[in-house]
Amino acid sequence: MTKSVGPVCNYAAMIVEEKIERGEELIKEGRQLPPTLRALARLMWNYWWSWSEDPSIFRDLDPGMWEECGHNPRQLLRQVSPFRLWQLATDPGYVARVQKLAESFDRYMSGAESGASRRLKKFGWEHPVAYFCAEYGLHDSLPIYSGGLGILAGDHLKSASDLGLPLIAVGLFYRYGYFRQRIRSDGWQEEYYGELRPDLLPFQPVLDETGAAVTIEVAIRGRLVRARVHRVMVGRVQLLLLDSNLEENDPTDRWITGHLYGGDRETRIVQEMLLGIGGVRLLRKLGIEPAVYHLNEGHSAFLTLELARELVAQGMSFAEAAARVRQMCVFTTHTPIAAGNDEFDPSLVERCFGEIYWRELGLTREEFLGLGRVHPEDTSAPFGMTPLAIKMSRAANGVSRKHGEVTRALWRELWPEKRIEEVPIGYVTNGVHAPTWVAPFIRSIYERRVGRRWTEAIRHPKRWARGVERIADEELWEAHLLLKERLIAFIRERLRRAWTERGEAPSRVELVHKLLDPRALTIGFARRVAGYKRWGLLLTDPERLLRLVSDAERPVQFVFAGKAHPQDLEAKLALQRVAQWQADSRVMFRAVFLEDYDQEIARQFVQGVDVWLNVPRPPLEASGTSGQKAAMNGALNLSVLDGWWIEGYDGTNGWAIGDPHVMQASAEDDLRHAEALYRLLETEVVPLYYERDSAGIPRRWAWMMKRAIATLAPRFNSDRMVSEYAEKIYAAARAPVA
Template structure:
């Protein structure tokens, strides 16, 4: 990907903004704002920030909302004051070239068959930017990174999801440290959305029949670079008041709400594709939420081509890719027979199968009338390529679902793995990118998936890398202090607490970050088992340590909320005040600041329950080091010199013993490895051995765990074989 040069001072001096009409300039910014391409181009996002830095921050970095508050004349005047006109024209031209000049992309070279038969990628959530709040956590961020990399690689891919007009909840802690949830309506007018239209130019509506009436949904279009993301929305006339709220909240409501949402996503999503005139070559079901989709495709094949149910199932399964993301049993949606008949009865009628046959598709034991219908099971049965999201997760998944193939030994269960990756341009801090431009070559972003690309990092000047990291760390701590001060004011705390928040955290101290969903198996409270010992580390005068925590617990997860309360209330203990902090309302913005600024990223799930974990991959890009249980991605990433490991990759049969043993290992690795290495400085204050680990981490992990590599794996191992291109044995059966 070519690097765009900033306009020269001479060019800026020649600008005469009166030669560009305010309306034309405003229109160009609107065009840029309505394609999320800008969100992974920091120099383009800076255009909107420069228009009004204060409102930019207050509006959650939403360019459409910002432009709505300004007239074309105000934008033109500000652009003239800031010498922005050339930059705006340049960004507009770059977006146009990006969208139209696709002949030389990796996808054009390697995935040609998908050009006429694109991939249809289904996911219940998409995390693309904090200003588009239709995500909750890791699954959504992974989906967003997947489609961004598909865009960058030029992969013909269409994405399908749901529009949640209240999204996931906003999180606040009360004076007792207890999580409170607030749902806020998202204004469609401030989102990069437009009605999706069919070939007749009319907005698309889909209708899904159930035993108690139809569910209707309109379809929105969101442009994510070269990828089109379609979102189904049930807030339409014709639906009951209850159904109009069906897609309001992500992961809200009861089991009946969940199955109705998944019916809209799966069945409705396929109907939307047909209304759009799109015939996919491959269907990728990202987790079980969309696993009803193949049933509608089977119906289409029976209707269009006269196939029997069995023959249609066989052909559709050949086109279907299924990715499972969780080794936790509670993470797999299960529905009773009554809910299935109520919602899939009309589909079953069209397929010409019995209720028992339909239920059998979602059961491990088809004839077991006591077994519920499981979305992961039907996803596995209706696909011919299935994968977990890390090597260890593949082992766990084959063991978990081995009973589906009782005639096979566990090692031959047809569930492979494609380890997750992260979208490098989204998560890479601009100062780090500028340093990579110098050491990796200006075209390194076009080859970020190639390990050889990153070897130039071994030539980096240690002082430059350390100073770049320290600047990002200072920015992170400033951000956290602002958030802590705001939290104190919202709780109406006195000025002493506000002042303490402003002074929290020491830029010179070893800073450890922990941010993720507060599910109990992720053990955010593990360090509390050695609290007195951790307190000694924190308060060491010569080698202090500090922690930044963030994350949300599901509204129904009381134990997870208890973890948050315990950690947040450490601020009331003099030993931890200003050294252990909790940042409210974890989102992509909080994540960006933390992963770009902390020294160490902590991850201590109960092995082997972390399917992958992508937050630590983002830290790698920005020079931070991982300290993690050998679970998920870290189990295949750690080489002894690119971070730190907690334990040796084993677990006791008694979880209480495992937890205590891991807490001991965590404390010991901090005390004996992490802290001494961080504070071992030369005369210039540089921790050379620490910097060597930073360099080794980047060189060995950045390419392997990039979303570009991940999407290429999906193309070669799954999409092309599914669409009738190359063959592969991964996940075949």
């Protein structure tokens, strides 16, 4: 019998807490933390510190070591020197910070039900929300994410914790994470991987009541695959990560959780089997009976088959079981094109599952494969995860209003009897976690003008707007300039290291100190490198762009970052073109590409740029969240009207590129959008930025900054998003009947 997992502790966690309280948490070679710093060991085990009121508490132990450790507090505490520890252990100011943060953490973790949980009495820890996703972007020290989906999932968990919504997340631990990026001198992307060590991460093993590690088993490719479980605390929410890297597994199966989105189609399907089927078996083993299962993207759709298999084993027919499963499952799709949804060859599905599984469901081979097809009778069609998820879920939604429309059109054939407007696919527009993404310097302004409880005020638009109105132009502008100076210093240091490691000549490395000008209009463009993101749109007319960049009186400069999938040659070529352009001697001091895009780069960019540029080919941007992060810091969005920006733009809080009524994915549209982009920069954005009063303040620009903060932050934060899921989607699901 395995002990049930509660909101803040299970058997394993209690062991850890007891060790910390008795001072038995060893940091390095048997030594302990000084008594005045011992609370750091307790804070280390929960990622709450990363969005707390003092997120630099670990960095300030040793900034240099912090960088070497990849911002990993557990590794830092093992490697920081004893002298440095005792220096800070006898520093009254630092000790007070540690004590204050520890007290804040204790209040947070023991807090009464709040927000969503008060309104949703059915969601207690007896029947929580079970959230499944293939990737999670919690922090840059845990790189098991590739982009927007993972960052969104991480923000979802953080807001669920802040709101007091009982939620348990399930995912996979990828031993080598997502690829790291290195840009050659010719601009070509190279990939490499670094190994993640559980013993150096804030992972706790999930143990049963005898103290033995909990494992689960799934039959995959005719072999029994076993997985252990790593437990990660995200405030009051726990994330359970399955890991197949066990000695008792076949060597091939140990690599199931080797790389995120690495390998071939077979690797992908077996990962999704472990996530979906293994995740359900894990929850059962822990005694957790969720009220609702949230499939965040189709990667976890196999969990619906496992739920049905359990019910069939209890005597139900598959039809009866499927009806029951649909009442417990909800599905969110993040993909606006059919090609972006996971599909597998029927023979691959058959080989990985084996006939025993569909027999246990009471299905024939073709009935089983038909679950993943829009038209079940079409035996030539591949097995799709999105059709399976939609068919087996009570509710399905896109991630913006426009994406909901696109998704209804994309999957309307699943409901041939309905008109397109009747297709039962809704939307919940994405949002971002404000405490994670707002710069501490801007945060301090919000605390002064909105109030110390600004993270609650942001959920109430009128209250938030009144507070933002109290922000003086001068204080906002001065804070922004300091953050831009920090961004440029950050970029110069990252490039200095990269160029040195690449073997560039010392004379070239010295040039980093001349790159970028803190006084120049700075535009950020950072996102995954993919065709529809149109990385080359800005370069449509290089000479026109050069005039903007080289203007002596009103220069424009660009900062870029992003990764191309290792197997996407077209995306790599697009990235190379941008990298080579910015290396041109005529523009190199006004444009930089920063390699190995991660959460730290994203944070620096959204907190420091003047303008956030986004030029997807509509209607292919499902939502987008990077512009939301930038807006919370006062940056102005310059974006095509697609995804979230259709809902956010009001004509006063940023700029819209192109005609909002033209929503076509065409080459001709690319040219129209390029022309509109150049025209906006030349006639509106640049003139407004350089328009200053006698005090040197760009009053109209500052007004737009405040307008963006006031109108966008309340609507596009993840607290609003999670509340919508809880009240409109989760609440209608039915808890399992014993």
